[in-house]
Amino acid sequence: xxxxxxxxxxxxxxxxxxxxxxxxxxxxxxxxxxxxxxxxxxxxxxxxxxxxxxxxxxxxxxxxxxxxxxxxxxxxxxxxxxxxxxxxxxxxxxxxxxxxxxxxxxxxxxxxxxxxxxxxxxxxxxxxxxxxxxxxxxxxxxxxxxxxxxxxxxxxxxxxxxxxxxxxxxxxxxxxxxxxxxxxxxxxxxxxxxxxxx
Numbered sequence: 001x002x003x004x005x006x007x008x009x010x011x012x013x014x015x016x017x018x019x020x021x022x023x024x025x026x027x028x029x030x031x032x033x034x035x036x037x038x039x040x041x042x043x044x045x046x047x048x049x050x051x052x053x054x055x056x057x058x059x060x061x062x063x064x065x066x067x068x069x070x071x072x073x074x075x076x077x078x079x080x081x082x083x084x085x086x087x088x089x090x091x092x093x094x095x096x097x098x099x100x101x102x103x104x105x106x107x108x109x110x111x112x113x114x115x116x117x118x119x120x121x122x123x124x125x126x127x128x129x130x131x132x133x134x135x136x137x138x139x140x141x142x143x144x145x146x147x148x149x150x151x152x153x154x155x156x157x158x159x160x161x162x163x164x165x166x167x168x169x170x171x172x173x174x175x176x177x178x179x180x181x182x183x184x185x186x187x188x189x190x191x192x193x194x195x196x197x198x
Contacts, residue, residue: 004026007021008048009022010048016109016137018034019034028057029056030058082114082117086122089101093122093151097151098179098182099151099181099182101151105188106189112134112137119144126150126154127145128144128154128155129155131146148169153169167181168183169183
């Protein structure tokens with residue numbers, strides 16, 4: 001039996017280009033979220049989830065359930081996380097120019113919000129291995145660099161943790177102008193909140 005359905009892509013807020021799928025047909029409306037990260041009130045501002053002045057009736061939701069677990073009692077907002085990281089990075093990098101931060105980012109995408117905001121707030125570009133993957137995101141290119149002589153790194157290496165244990169950044173940097181680097185690692189990860197109790 002054939003049925004015409006309308007498929008609408010809605011921003012998922014997870015990483016650049018991530019979407020949720022809204023399927024609408026004669027047999028009802030289904031929302032498939034996949035990975036998503038929406039701030040409180042964001043869904044209310046999505047016009048395509050509304051019909052006139054009311055929210056569309058959605059019969060089924062296929063929800064990404066990574067954090068649908070009582071262990072994740074509270075996941076701070078993106079802004080709360082950014083403010084905490086900003087405070088830590090600012091206090092560390094202001095000690096000397098040899099105090100550097102390594103952002104231990106496990107995924108390739110999804111940290112653009114963090115890189116842009118750290119760079120804007122602190123005036124420090126974020127070191128990445130290559131710019132290729134960001135070529136289609138011109139808004140971030142001003143905030144990242146392949147120059148290793150910066151105080152914020154998000155460079156990657158197959159054995160990242162091993163590099164860090166030897167006070168060495170994944171890009172190989174251990175010192176600058178003959179001065180040893182003082183490195184702290186920040187692992188931006190939501191999974192951390194599931195490993196802690198209330």
